[in-house]
Amino acid sequence: MKDIGLVLVQPTPQVAHEPLISGVEHGLEEILIKSDMRLVTRVVRDSAAELAVYRSWNTSKAVDAVVLVRLTRGDRRIAFLEKLGVPFAAIADESQLGDFSAVAIDYAGMMHALVAHLTDRGHTKIVFVSGAEELSSIRAAAFLAEARAGGFDGHVRKPDPAAGGSDAVTREILADDDPPTAIVYDDDLSAAAGLVTIQALGLSVPGDVAVVAWNDSVRCQSAKPSITAMSNEAHTVGMLVGQSLLETVATGEATLLHAPNSFIVEREST
Amino acid sequence: MAKMIGPSSENTRSAILDLIRSGGVVSRVDLVETSGLTAASITRIVKTLMSDGLVIETGFGDSTGGKRPTLLELNAGSRYAVGISLDDARLTYVVTDLAGVLVGRLVSAGIGDTYPPTVIERIQAELDVLLTQLDIERSDVVGVGVAGAGRRDVSGAVLRASLSAPDWENFAVKQALEAASGFTVFLENDSACAALGEFWVGRIPATQDFATLYMATGIGCGLIIRGSVYGGASSNAGEIGHMIIDVNGPDCWCGSRGCLEMLAAPLAVVQRALADTTLATSLGLSGQPSELRMDFARIARAAAQGDPGCVALIEQSANFLAKALISLANLVDLDRLYLAGPGFADAGSIYYRIIRDQLDSLAFMRSVHPVHVELSEVGLESAALGAAAVALQSELTPHHKVASGV
Numbered sequence: 001m002k003d004i005g006l007v008l009v010q011p012t013p014q015v016a017h018e019p020l021i022s023g024v025e026h027g028l029e030e031i032l033i034k035s036d037m038r039l040v041t042r043v044v045r046d047s048a049a050e051l052a053v054y055r056s057w058n059t060s061k062a063v064d065a066v067v068l069v070r071l072t073r074g075d076r077r078i079a080f081l082e083k084l085g086v087p088f089a090a091i092a093d094e095s096q097l098g099d100f101s102a103v104a105i106d107y108a109g110m111m112h113a114l115v116a117h118l119t120d121r122g123h124t125k126i127v128f129v130s131g132a133e134e135l136s137s138i139r140a141a142a143f144l145a146e147a148r149a150g151g152f153d154g155h156v157r158k159p160d161p162a163a164g165g166s167d168a169v170t171r172e173i174l175a176d177d178d179p180p181t182a183i184v185y186d187d188d189l190s191a192a193a194g195l196v197t198i199q200a201l202g203l204s205v206p207g208d209v210a211v212v213a214w215n216d217s218v219r220c221q222s223a224k225p226s227i228t229a230m231s232n233e234a235h236t237v238g239m240l241v242g243q244s245l246l247e248t249v250a251t252g253e254a255t256l257l258h259a260p261n262s263f264i265v266e267r268e269s270t
Numbered sequence: 271m272a273k274m275i276g277p278s279s280e281n282t283r284s285a286i287l288d289l290i291r292s293g294g295v296v297s298r299v300d301l302v303e304t305s306g307l308t309a310a311s312i313t314r315i316v317k318t319l320m321s322d323g324l325v326i327e328t329g330f331g332d333s334t335g336g337k338r339p340t341l342l343e344l345n346a347g348s349r350y351a352v353g354i355s356l357d358d359a360r361l362t363y364v365v366t367d368l369a370g371v372l373v374g375r376l377v378s379a380g381i382g383d384t385y386p387p388t389v390i391e392r393i394q395a396e397l398d399v400l401l402t403q404l405d406i407e408r409s410d411v412v413g414v415g416v417a418g419a420g421r422r423d424v425s426g427a428v429l430r431a432s433l434s435a436p437d438w439e440n441f442a443v444k445q446a447l448e449a450a451s452g453f454t455v456f457l458e459n460d461s462a463c464a465a466l467g468e469f470w471v472g473r474i475p476a477t478q479d480f481a482t483l484y485m486a487t488g489i490g491c492g493l494i495i496r497g498s499v500y501g502g503a504s505s506n507a508g509e510i511g512h513m514i515i516d517v518n519g520p521d522c523w524c525g526s527r528g529c530l531e532m533l534a535a536p537l538a539v540v541q542r543a544l545a546d547t548t549l550a551t552s553l554g555l556s557g558q559p560s561e562l563r564m565d566f567a568r569i570a571r572a573a574a575q576g577d578p579g580c581v582a583l584i585e586q587s588a589n590f591l592a593k594a595l596i597s598l599a600n601l602v603d604l605d606r607l608y609l610a611g612p613g614f615a616d617a618g619s620i621y622y623r624i625i626r627d628q629l630d631s632l633a634f635m636r637s638v639h640p641v642h643v644e645l646s647e648v649g650l651e652s653a654a655l656g657a658a659a660v661a662l663q664s665e666l667t668p669h670h671k672v673a674s675g676v
Contacts, residue, residue, distance in 0.1 A: 003399065022651075026615060029377045030567075033360060038378040038396070040403045062403045218619050218645045222626065235571070235616070 002037045004028070004245060005063035007050045009070075010043050020215060020234045021069065024091065027238025028067065035246060051080055058084045065089075065249050067241055071096050072134040089245040089255070091237060093138050101248040101255045103240040107135075110230055110262050111142035114184065114212060115150060117228070117264045123182040123210060125153040127173050129166065129194065131186035139186060139214065155180070159190070166190035170197040174209070182210040182270070188217040191227050195269065211269040225268030233262050282307070286315050290325055290344050291369065297331050297339035316342060323348040324368070344369055349412050352400075352453070353658030354393065355460060355651075356418040356443070358382055358487045359563035359612060361393070363400055364654040370470050370662060374404040375651065382560055386441040394450040413454040413664065415657030416443060417463035419488055421506055456660045460484055461508050462499045463656030464610040465492025468646055470659040480606040481598060482646065483510065483591065484653065485613025487563060489531050491598065492656075511535065513594050534590035536566035536613060539583050543569050549579045563612070570616035581620065588621045592628035599641045600634045610646035611653065618645045 057063040068090035089101035128143040140156045147154025159169035185191035191213035216229035247255040319325040330338040346369040355362040359380040465482035489511035493500040511531035519528020573580035629641040
């Protein structure tokens, strides 16, 4: 029986549920169970604790291989695991790939499709509200690259959770003398909160401001108006990272797989 | 707040622990005020809680004239609870700390049609593996909650009423797992656990009544009334799967006809898909009873991606569920419903849309108040999390356990 490990860093104790991570886990479990393997997930508070878990798992041999999520630029976990000799597979952006097993997601390509959806509808000033995680900065960079290439006026704003988060940043954006006609939020939660703020300011969606969420979820569907979003491929990504890991464990070779591109799920908010 | 704790109560200690837990950060003076006990009693009880490592001092509060009071807090990492969801398709174990926060989880193959004693042996082994993987000492585990499908008898053994796993009927899960693992085991219906799991993550005020519809292989419903699971005469309330939807419908294995489960559960959906041989072939459906949930997942995933034939099948199932939920909401006057369980993992958004639209337009009390429906955020894990909550509550706050009969 082989056990695959996944460590999630959650700075504050919460039971908060992340639809994307849980979709990935679900797809991964499906692949592992078919191969008579198990998935163990461990929640820790910081990245130092994460490394300590890998060290402990390696010593006790309690886990045979691990899956890395939320890769950062020059992620130190990669060298750490290679040194320990623990097989792993990562979920990575195309720009983060290296000589290791991974399922690659093309954030730049997805951003291109998202922006095209808005510029096709005549939007010339768009703001991207980024999120806390480092992957969000990759998406923000892709957004700015699209603005430069596509000739629309694009800005990135990062909400400060301590200063009112999505609500406050939405108010600031719309208080501008020349406010944008479209706002892209990096996650479904911020998009739903931003939508409420926009309506509270007496503006209409999509008449005055169009809203797009990067991650689709039921929250986008249940919002009024429903929110246009990038399709959620988390389950497929989970299955692919599982396949990549199984291949690595079996052959010892780095295995790269590509996630299918997300597409725009068009709803009432654009 | 009413002073409710008598000094002679044998459960005083656990009640004080619960006050500290629900209060977050509290002082001894706060505890005297809310409990009605004397300062001397509180000092003594807090001392024993601290010596057992369950409570720690975290600093000082604001002075109200005299010495600044010392603040107390639950020592969340001092004890752990395990929750297991005993499901056909996958076994999910969660471990939470004393505050109910998720520490880790393990997922392995489901129980399928495996002989129950074999499953118990595997669970015992996997519990050991998981605790090693999480670096948790066995002695720090307060108990193991198990969420399972089916009828319970008065002794707490699950009489698992399932077509796919008849061996579990009359199998005493609690006793077998206690003997094998050495842990105290608590058994609760999976639907009730899913509702408790929702409650436990703190999204719902304790005063608000709600129901959680849980779909795995079968369909059940957990009802939370005034902050506790509503059990009925024998802790078996919530069998919405056997609500009769069509009086002339197909025979149900329970003896009735046209039960919700016969019309809407994964088996019904898979059977309809198998009748369409073109669809069945293109999806690669196996049609084997042991592959039922995999087959259902294939249909649900194709529906989520827009395959028209599969969308129609899922919508049909959702339509039956919506009708049952309208009846439930009308009967109990509910204003909040959750959809939870692995049955909603792949096509939850289709179920959600149909059920929401029908409740919006057909619930009897819609002109008085809306009936909110949500897909559970704790989704797939809700039954296991709820089972862990049952273990925590039963072990650490026994003054609460009256209603559940565990």
